[in-house]
Structure formats: structure tokens, C-alpha cells
Amino acid sequence: MTHKLAFIGFGTVGQGLAEILRDKGDTLRNGLGFEVQVVAVSDLMKGAVYHPDGLDVARLLEVVQSTGRLDDYPDTPGLERGWDSLKTICDSNANTIVEVSFTNIDTGQPAIDHCRAAFGCGKNVVMSNKGPVALAYTELSALARQNNVRWCFEGTVMSGTPALRMPLTALTGNEITEIRGIFNGTTNYILTQMEDEMEYEDALKEAQKLGYAEANPAADVEGQDTLGKVVILANVIMNVPLRKEEVSCQGVSHLTVRDVIEAKAEGKRWKLIGRVKKEGDRIIARVGPEKVRWSDPLAGVMGAMNAVTYVCDLAGPVTLVGAGAGRVETGYSLLIDLINIERGAL
Amino acid sequence: MTHKLAFIGFGTVGQGLAEILRDKGDTLRNGLGFEVQVVAVSDLMKGAVYHPDGLDVARLLEVVQSTGRLDDYPDTPGLERGWDSLKTICDSNANTIVEVSFTNIDTGQPAIDHCRAAFGCGKNVVMSNKGPVALAYTELSALARQNNVRWCFEGTVMSGTPALRMPLTALTGNEITEIRGIFNGTTNYILTQMEDEMEYEDALKEAQKLGYAEANPAADVEGQDTLGKVVILANVIMNVPLRKEEVSCQGVSHLTVRDVIEAKAEGKRWKLIGRVKKEGDRIIARVGPEKVRWSDPLAGVMGAMNAVTYVCDLAGPVTLVGAGAGRVETGYSLLIDLINIERGAL
Numbered sequence: 001m002t003h004k005l006a007f008i009g010f011g012t013v014g015q016g017l018a019e020i021l022r023d024k025g026d027t028l029r030n031g032l033g034f035e036v037q038v039v040a041v042s043d044l045m046k047g048a049v050y051h052p053d054g055l056d057v058a059r060l061l062e063v064v065q066s067t068g069r070l071d072d073y074p075d076t077p078g079l080e081r082g083w084d085s086l087k088t089i090c091d092s093n094a095n096t097i098v099e100v101s102f103t104n105i106d107t108g109q110p111a112i113d114h115c116r117a118a119f120g121c122g123k124n125v126v127m128s129n130k131g132p133v134a135l136a137y138t139e140l141s142a143l144a145r146q147n148n149v150r151w152c153f154e155g156t157v158m159s160g161t162p163a164l165r166m167p168l169t170a171l172t173g174n175e176i177t178e179i180r181g182i183f184n185g186t187t188n189y190i191l192t193q194m195e196d197e198m199e200y201e202d203a204l205k206e207a208q209k210l211g212y213a214e215a216n217p218a219a220d221v222e223g224q225d226t227l228g229k230v231v232i233l234a235n236v237i238m239n240v241p242l243r244k245e246e247v248s249c250q251g252v253s254h255l256t257v258r259d260v261i262e263a264k265a266e267g268k269r270w271k272l273i274g275r276v277k278k279e280g281d282r283i284i285a286r287v288g289p290e291k292v293r294w295s296d297p298l299a300g301v302m303g304a305m306n307a308v309t310y311v312c313d314l315a316g317p318v319t320l321v322g323a324g325a326g327r328v329e330t331g332y333s334l335l336i337d338l339i340n341i342e343r344g345a346l
Numbered sequence: 347m348t349h350k351l352a353f354i355g356f357g358t359v360g361q362g363l364a365e366i367l368r369d370k371g372d373t374l375r376n377g378l379g380f381e382v383q384v385v386a387v388s389d390l391m392k393g394a395v396y397h398p399d400g401l402d403v404a405r406l407l408e409v410v411q412s413t414g415r416l417d418d419y420p421d422t423p424g425l426e427r428g429w430d431s432l433k434t435i436c437d438s439n440a441n442t443i444v445e446v447s448f449t450n451i452d453t454g455q456p457a458i459d460h461c462r463a464a465f466g467c468g469k470n471v472v473m474s475n476k477g478p479v480a481l482a483y484t485e486l487s488a489l490a491r492q493n494n495v496r497w498c499f500e501g502t503v504m505s506g507t508p509a510l511r512m513p514l515t516a517l518t519g520n521e522i523t524e525i526r527g528i529f530n531g532t533t534n535y536i537l538t539q540m541e542d543e544m545e546y547e548d549a550l551k552e553a554q555k556l557g558y559a560e561a562n563p564a565a566d567v568e569g570q571d572t573l574g575k576v577v578i579l580a581n582v583i584m585n586v587p588l589r590k591e592e593v594s595c596q597g598v599s600h601l602t603v604r605d606v607i608e609a610k611a612e613g614k615r616w617k618l619i620g621r622v623k624k625e626g627d628r629i630i631a632r633v634g635p636e637k638v639r640w641s642d643p644l645a646g647v648m649g650a651m652n653a654v655t656y657v658c659d660l661a662g663p664v665t666l667v668g669a670g671a672g673r674v675e676t677g678y679s680l681l682i683d684l685i686n687i688e689r690g691a692l
Contacts, residue, residue: 020660024519024660027521028519032518032519034519154516159661160658160660160661160662161661161662161664162512162515162516162517162664165515165516166508166512166515166516166666169508169511169512169515169516169686169691169692170500170508170511170512170515170516170682171508171682172378172682172685173370173374173378173380173678173681173682173685174678175373294646295648295649297643297646297647297651297653297667299646300640300643300645300646301643302641303641305643307643312506312678314366314370314506314674314675314677314678314681315505315506315507315668315669315675315678316506316507316668316669316672316674316675317668317669318507318508318666318667318668318669319665319666319667319668320512320664320665320666320667321643321664321665321666321667322661322662322663322664322665323661323662323663323664326662328660328662329660329661329662331660332519332520332658332660332661335519335660336516336517336518336519339518339519340515345515345691345692346515346691
């Protein structure tokens, strides 16, 4: 059966997935029997189109990338225009909503409402938006379960690197007593540059120039981005209802080149580490810079790369290293969610 | 439904799994709904017991670890003794065969015959024995498929670290153009020690003392163990029917402390790398020492740890680091196979 998708939002991540579907659609169909169709796109700024028999993905991308307006998508019999996000979620014939509207890490909106609406209408949701998972995991995962639909969000932690699916599928049966990692590429890039004696401010400017850091980099360098990921890992992987407020958080902006060089002389590296640990019945979660020994796999993670270590009672420590952001990588995170929904697998 | 297991062989790995089932059986039952029962153990040296309603795992371990003979397992009504491996595979009521007999990497026997028998009788097989997968993947995977049973062997590469299941479940949809890694803990331990100016021969002796290296370490240090894993990854993950004979292979025994120190001065480390790469229609596979840059995640893998990098067209390079051997770790590799058979998942 063809898997029908409605995109809510059509920015970088949504277009990233659409490009993959355009470029690799035949390979996915022939290789995996994975047949998808985009039936709707609804974007607050760019407009909306819906056709129950499917839209032409190449044309959607062409139109949006040349004029920025879905109004320029050509008319065909049966095409509907102007549906807002909630109407698209509920009234389209999509099986799965690709929720790629904007991220608000403080409120999780409008994505939380989009999830509620989708689950209520019996539709799956895939997303890479941290907000709803970090803020409303308990509510939304229960709602999805009650409505017998899937909610997948691999891309919320380390984009297309399977920081969530890997432990769920391949480390089950272990007690995972601790998760620690490098979850923010901007700060890791800055710390890597500082090792070559570049001052913090200059390294930050370079990260911004390379597109790693936002114009307002506070969420990166003050640790809030990492904190959101720690909350997600605690909830999803450790099954602990940890809330944002329970995580102590410090950023890296106070570190100097001297600190970085001194650590190097001790055989260590400063890294911005997010960690959550079970100690008896207590859960200890924090974000902050730590001096990591070179013998730790996290110490070798350089530049904008991310990494996570799961400390397992049976398998030992297992570390995953990979991209933590990127248009194609995050687009892929949505694809792997869709493939596993189709497979009926985690 | 209770998953019934028959163990063929009951050495280190089999006992490793049995200990996990003894110690974590309740947790697995309550947490995952995973209910297993050991109905048979047949070991060429230690003897054999079978009971269709299940054996007492704690008692099996106690008996084998104190006397080494399953004959000392107590009599109960309905208990059968002395069944050989093929009779146990075919005539017991097990759903799944835990194939943990001895490994012969040159012939793959007797494990290949055990697989053929099990599949023919409609039984799943889990194993951590490289032989059958490296030598007979095409035949045996087809046979399992025809008989509608599962054949899982996570532990054949990197023991309980999910070097096979992770890419199958969480990187699908990517074209994986290259796989490279450190697949032998003994050689990696030796190379790590040589960095501290310990000579090769002394480092090897230490590895043997610590139980990393076999008394005859040739398969480790000459690269044959790594080669087997490269063949498995090519077949299972890249879907390429690579054979042992097609892989060029060099070991590490010619490396000197001077080579290792010189590499360090260049910002590199010698590692025994196994790799398989697609170049157009060609497949290039080789095993040999390589100087890896410190910025490569493989360079930071020290001591007896293993690691693998999958180069993906969409997700980018994804690296997994973890244990490559060990009683509990390899026992766990069989458990995760069993859990995913039970789930009907990859």
C-alpha cells in the first residue's frame, strides 16, 4: 500500500526529506518495497497544496526553491489550495504527518497541537522537532498509543545518526544505567578550534560563518540545546519522566584557550557533556563542560560531530558517533522513521 | 508463548547466555514480556539433557561449573539424557537453537550442518560463531528464508555491540558505500601498548596473559579474524557475495615500536583496519595495518575495544564503538537476537 504523507511546514528539513524522495524514490521502491506519495504540503508562509492522488515532489521543490510560494504549483483537476495545518492534518487522506513546522523549545508549539490533532484523527507523526518530545513526551506517547498510531522522532537527537532507534532495537534487555554524550555541534566545533589556540569569540564567529551556530547562539553555547536532548534520552531510552527543570545546566562561554591547552597537557579535552545517570532510585542529569580523558571515545569526537555513550549492564559501554545536524542528515532521520513505521518495527 | 531454547554446546558463550537468563529472567519477563525456557543442552564433551517442559538453568550452570558433566544434572520424570546435537535439534520441542558449539573458521563445521538441520526442521538459529556466516551466508540465509525461520548472528561481529542490527534497523535507505573498522581486540590492545614503547612480543604476551589473545594468536595478529568479519559485513550489510579468498590480508606482526612512535609524531595511529568499499561496480576488500588520522573516530579506539564506521550517502559516516568480545557481551548478543526474533523484528 502506498504510504501517503502530508508535510506541515516546508523549510530546510522538509525540503531535505522531499529531495531524498525525489532522488531516491525508485531505489527505495525497488530495494525496500517502500512506496510513498506526498499528498499535501501546508506551510504558514509558503502556502498550501493538497491532492488526494499525490503531488509531484520534483515540481514542489522547483516551485518553492525558485519563487518561495506554493501558489505557483500548477493547477491540476482535484487540487486543493490554502488548507491550513489543522485542516491538512485532519481532512487530507495522509496516513502520516511529516511535522516540520518551526521549533519552539520553550512551548513546543504549534507542533504539540499538530501531534494531538494527528493522533486524534488516527494518523502517525514523524518529526525532528525537539520541543514536543522534550516537553510533552508522557502525554503524547500515551495519546499515540491509545489511538494505535506511531510517533517517531529519530532526528530530535543527533539528526540521522540513530541515537534513539539503535538502543531501542539493538540494546534492549540491557539496563542502561547512564547515557552521556556530545549533543551540540556548534560548541564542539568551538572547543575543537580553541585547541588550536583560537579564542572563544573568534571560534564562535567562524561557527556562525560555517552555518553551525544560529545568529543568536545562546541555546547552543549555554547548553539549552544539549539539555533538551538529555531530557529526550532520559524519557525515551531510560523510561524516566525527567523534566527540563530537573537538569542542572552550564554552558561553555566561560572557557578560555588557556583552559583548553591546560587540559591537553593533562591528556584530557574539554567537551560540553550532557548526561543522565541512575544512582539507586535517584536520577542525576546535568549539562556542563567536562574534562574527558583521551582514552574515552567521546574525547576523539572533533569538529561539529556528535556522539553518545550508553552504559549497559550486559553489552558494556556502546558509543555512537555521527552527524548531529544537516539538511540531508535530518531529512534522512524522517525517512528512517517512515521506513520503520511501514515495516511495523521500532 | 514461551520461547523454548535448545543449546548446542555449553562452553563460555552458552554459559554466558544461561547466566543472563538465570540472573535477569524476571526482569526480561516483566519488562519486555520475554518468556524463555531452556529445554535442552547437548554438548559433545559435557553430555546432554532434555526436558520438554524445561530445565532449571541455575542447576544446569551449577552442575557444569562444579563437575563439568551434565550427567550430574538431577533426574526428574520425563528427563532424557544423551541426545546428540542433531537429535536435539530435530527431536526436541525447541523453537530456537542456540548454536554455541566450537568455531572452525576454515570449514564452518559442525555449525553449518547444525544450521541446515535446524532450518530443515523449521527451527530458528541464533549463534555468535563466525564460521557459517563467513563461509555459507548465501546458502544458509536462503535456506532459513525458504523454511520461514530466522537466522540471527549479531555476535559474529563485535559481540554484543550491534554492528549488524544497527545498520539493518537504523541505517536502511542509505547506500552504504564503505564499511571500515577495528574488529580485533587483541591486535588493538597490542598496538595501544606499543604506543607506550612496549615491544610487539611483550605486548602480545601481555594480551595473552589478560585472556585477549589465544595461545596460538595467529588468527588475531595475521588478520584472519578481522577478515572473517569483513566478509560477514559485506554479505549481510552491503548485500555483496564477497568470499574470503577475495580479500587481501596483512597482519601487524611486522610493526615496530619505532613505526608506532613515528606515526604518533605525524598525528596518526597505526590500527589494523578491515574495510570493504564499493567503487562503481567493483568491490574492494582488504585487511591490513593503516595509519589513521587522530581526527578519525577509529583513531581514538584504544585497548581491546572494537569500532566500525559505515559511510552512508544520506546519514554521513556513522561510527559504533564497543566491546568486541567477552563472556557476558557475547552472551548478550544471543539474547538480543532472541528478543528480536520474539518481536518479529530484524
